[in-house]
Amino acid sequence: MSHLFPNYHRSPITFVKAENNSLYDSSGKAYLDFSSGIGVTNLGFHSALVASLSEQVQTLWHTPNLYQNPLQEEVADLLIGERDYLAYFCNSGAESNEAAIKLARKATGKSDIIAFKNSFHGRTFGAMSATGQEKIQKGFGPLLSGFQYASFNDLASVEALISENTAAVMLELVQGESGVHPADKAFIKGLETLCHEQNILLIVDEVQTGMGRTGTLFAFEQYEIEPDIVTLAKGLANGVPVGAMLGRTSLAHAFGPGSHGSTFGGNVLAMSASKATLQILKEPGFLEEASAKGDYLMTQLKDKLQDCVSVFDLRGLGLMVGIETSLELSKVVEQARAGGLILLTAGTNTIRLLPPLTVTSAEIDQAVNVLQKVLA
């Protein structure tokens, strides 16, 4: 009998080994990983991570945030470059969003945050309260007060919720967990303008869309905006738990010494993995190639799945792709797995593909081939 809480749907498979973009189970069967461990191992099981983690673990694996941490400075520098941000490190996506909510409230002195229907921001109380999905919140009330939910891609619905208490608007640029729904560019540009005019902070949750997932380091680059606060986690250290919040330098006054913190946040082991990850993501041409692979994947899916009557829609950005289907998702996932392909689902009717950014054209062909059979 298991001594674990039954809070996850676990497949009856144990992965015991990984190499590049493939996982191996206890029977030795190989699987092409088109989930990246839910958008985490964006570089696959890369040897650079093995090298940096091995070296770090033999030198020093933890110091508290009461001392200098040059690796945090280096990672912050790699993330921020010439932009006008400061970084705060934590351990997860939910925690990065908690930090964002706290920073926004303290910096503005206002309490309300406009989030969106069908969003996903994590499972802690603040992040869950920002998450506009009843199924995530049900049974856990009372939630944190001050959250309202606008309709995604509907600027008027945001405007209608703004009051003198509004501190921030918070959203994903591609709603991930609820079905891979990219925001419209005009909506996001309009939202940025609206926030500037009304003196409201714009928080962009890039926990899933960040770290090259959508073809640029951050998805906000493609939307041509500069959010006030950005949250990151999943792909930030390619599998080592870490989260980060980037916030405008002008917000620094709200996060003075003692205002917020984390015991483990940004520890040297996580930072060494994050540094190695960012150095690869920032290699000249790397993200351009990932973006081109996203285009290739979408082209192949459009071509090979065009006769699948079960497929209603293909959408995405970069290597974050949703396939909307009438088939039962658990069956699709199971059949694909039997065919050696690991998939994710999103929402109630969408297969979600988050392949490593290092995926090869041959691996894309292999995956599309399995999908074609399973979705036929």
Ligand SMILES: *Cc1c(COP(=O)(O)O)cnc(C)c1O
């Ligand atoms: C996964 C996810 C989170 C939560 O991250 P955790 O590390 O599980 O807390 C928050 N926001 C978005 C957009 C996510 O995809």
